[in-house]
Amino acid sequence: MKYDYLIVGAGFFGATFARLATDDGKKCLVIDSRPHIAGNAYTERKYGIDIHKYGPHIFHTNDDNIWKFVNKFTKFNNFIYSPKSYFNDKIYSLPFNMNTFYEIWGCITPDYAKSIIESQKYKGEPTNLEEQALSLVGKDVYELLIKGYTEKQWMKDPKELPPDIIKRLPVRFTYDNNYFNDKYQGIPIDGYTKLFENILDGIEVQLNTNYFENKDYFDSLATNVVFTGKIDEYYNYEFGELDYRSLNFEHKELDVENFQGMAVMNYASSSVPWTRTIEHKHFTFAKSDKTIITYEEPIKYTKNEVPYYPINDDKNQKKYNKYRDKSELQSKVIFGGRLSEYRYYDMHQVIASAHQKYKKHK
Numbered sequence: 001m002k003y004d005y006l007i008v009g010a011g012f013f014g015a016t017f018a019r020l021a022t023d024d025g026k027k028c029l030v031i032d033s034r035p036h037i038a039g040n041a042y043t044e045r046k047y048g049i050d051i052h053k054y055g056p057h058i059f060h061t062n063d064d065n066i067w068k069f070v071n072k073f074t075k076f077n078n079f080i081y082s083p084k085s086y087f088n089d090k091i092y093s094l095p096f097n098m099n100t101f102y103e104i105w106g107c108i109t110p111d112y113a114k115s116i117i118e119s120q121k122y123k124g125e126p127t128n129l130e131e132q133a134l135s136l137v138g139k140d141v142y143e144l145l146i147k148g149y150t151e152k153q154w155m156k157d158p159k160e161l162p163p164d165i166i167k168r169l170p171v172r173f174t175y176d177n178n179y180f181n182d183k184y185q186g187i188p189i190d191g192y193t194k195l196f197e198n199i200l201d202g203i204e205v206q207l208n209t210n211y212f213e214n215k216d217y218f219d220s221l222a223t224n225v226v227f228t229g230k231i232d233e234y235y236n237y238e239f240g241e242l243d244y245r246s247l248n249f250e251h252k253e254l255d256v257e258n259f260q261g262m263a264v265m266n267y268a269s270s271s272v273p274w275t276r277t278i279e280h281k282h283f284t285f286a287k288s289d290k291t292i293i294t295y296e297e298p299i300k301y302t303k304n305e306v307p308y309y310p311i312n313d314d315k316n317q318k319k320y321n322k323y324r325d326k327s328e329l330q331s332k333v334i335f336g337g338r339l340s341e342y343r344y345y346d347m348h349q350v351i352a353s354a355h356q357k358y359k360k361h362k
Contacts (some may be wrong), residue, residue, distance in 0.1 A: 003029045008211045009228030011039025012347055013337035015199045016069075016354035017226050024236050024362065025131035029221060030200065031209040036193070037200060040308065041347065043191040044251075047288040049281045050191035054277050054306070055296055056264055057192060060182040061348035067184040069351065076186030079283055083178040083264040083276070085145050092145055092265065095170035095179050096137055104140055110173035116140075132163035136171050153298055154245060154311070162313050165344075179224060179262055187283045224361070228337035230307060231323045235310035237320040242342060243315075244307035250295040259291050273297050310342045317342075334361055 004026035008013045015037070018028045036042050040054040058081045070076070085092045093099035101113040120138030122131045129150060133142045146166075150158045154165075170179065178185075188195045209220055212233070219225060227234055232242045263282035266272055275315055278294040280286075301307055310316070320342040327335045336357050338345045345353065 002223070003027045005029070005224050005226055006031070006218055006222035007226040007228070008032075008218075009039065009226075009337065010034075010037040010196065010200070010205060010207075011226045011228060011337060011356045012041065014039075014226060014338075014352040016351050017334075017336065017358050018203050019199050020355065020358045028203050030203060030205045030266045031211060031218065032205070032207050033210045035208050037205060037207070038193050038196040039060065040306070041192040041196070044194050045191055046292065047286075047290045049286045049288055049290075049292050050187075050284055051280050051292055052192075052278065052294070053251075053252065055249065055294075055308075055321070056283070057347060058180070058185065058187065058283075059347055060180040060185040062182045062184070063348060063352065065355075066348045066351050069355075070195065073189055074188045074195040076184075077189050077284060078185075079187045079263075079285075080185060081179040081264070082262070083179060083266055084262060084267040085149075085268050086272075087148075087268040089146055089288045092268075093177050095172065095177075096141060096145075097170075097172040097177065098175045099177060100141070100145075104144065108236070113173060115362060126163040129161035129163055129166050130158035132166045133158070136166070136169060144269045145266075149266060149268045149275060151195055151270050152273070152275050155298060164312065189284060191284075224332055224334065226334045226336065228335075228340055230339045231320070231327060231335055231342060234333075234335075234340075235323055235326060238326075239319050242319055242323075243311040243313075244301040245306050245309040245311060246299050246301040246305035248299045250297070252291060252293045252295070254291050255289075256291055257289050259293055273345075290352075307339060309344060310338070312343065 005021050005028045007018050008027055009032050010032040014030055018030050021028050041057045042053050043050040044053055059076065083094045092103050098113060099111060100289040101107050105116055107113045117171050120140060122134035126132035126135050133146050147158060149211065181270055259279050260277060264276055264278055266276045272295045274295040276296050278291050281288060299305065323345045334357055336353055337350055
């Protein structure tokens with residue numbers, strides 16, 4: 001059987017592309033090396049609790065069309081992401097806002113908080129993450145809540161990381177613990193896996209299927225290939241391997257109703273190995289006399305680990321640019337998603353990219 005599209009990867013990019021093409025009357029085959037769909041957004045339900053197996057995923061967007069798209073396949077609750085940060089036996093509010101500044105300095109007015117930050121901030125043009133953070137929030141906030149966390153997160157000195165990484169960091173002078181300012185925010189009430197089941201409804205999916213083990217065969221099945229994996233792997237590392245950061249997740253069941261009182265607690269000290277603890281029941285307000293906790297710890301990436309985050313420093317970006325330039329010469333293969341585009345994407349951005357690339361190809 002000849003397909004219009006072979007889609008390698010059943011995450012957000014692959015599933016969205018498959019849905020759009022199928023709705024246009026195209027025939028798609030989706031394959032994934034994992035034993036499940038949904039990529040890193042995959043959830044499993046236990047005790048009525050949806051467990052985010054690869055870390056917390058909070059859907060948020062300002063795009064009306066993206067929100068309308070995902071709501072065709074599931075209902076979302078009104079979960080608001082308001083994490084806290086633990087450092088030296090004290091709890092601080094995130095994102096950085098007037099609650100945080102009161103907890104650190106005891107200040108109660110925005111002007112006072114701004115004056116403290118202004119007196120501490122880096123005044124030059126930031127060339128690395130540390131300088132970027134210091135230019136945003138000053139020395140105290142950086143040393144309390146950013147420095148140690150970043151060292152663990154990226155396994156690098158913040159001075160060695162590009163400034164762009166920290167530009168996503170919200171800083172507000174209001175008493176507002178809502179991490180995202182987006183118009184729409186929430187969690188699928190039936191879990192992300194159900195969302196993907198609905199997106200892929202009626203589309204042929206093969207799991208536990210490694211594309212590279214029989215690449216020529218799979219390529220022969222379809223007129224076009226949509227590839228969502230690592231772009232350097234696709235080209236057999238011709239220009240060298242791209243660097244990623246990986247994670248280890250330790251899931252624990254506890255016989256308590258409520259362990260930490262919130263979905264996500266960050267740990268800012270470099271003396272604590274994990275970067276955050278996740279209590280999954282709070283994402284969907286699940287009722288259970290048990291709870292499930294996940295300890296998230298950064299680990300060095302190897303080919304046997306999951307590549308979660310691209311490290312977009314100059315060295316890697318130059319390497320990626322060579323792969324990107326080569327990929328643009330291939331009309332039959334469409335590269336999309338976090339790994340193929342080697343960039344940090346939120347879920348709504350991956351969906352938007354899939355829409356744009358499908359429209360362009362169509």
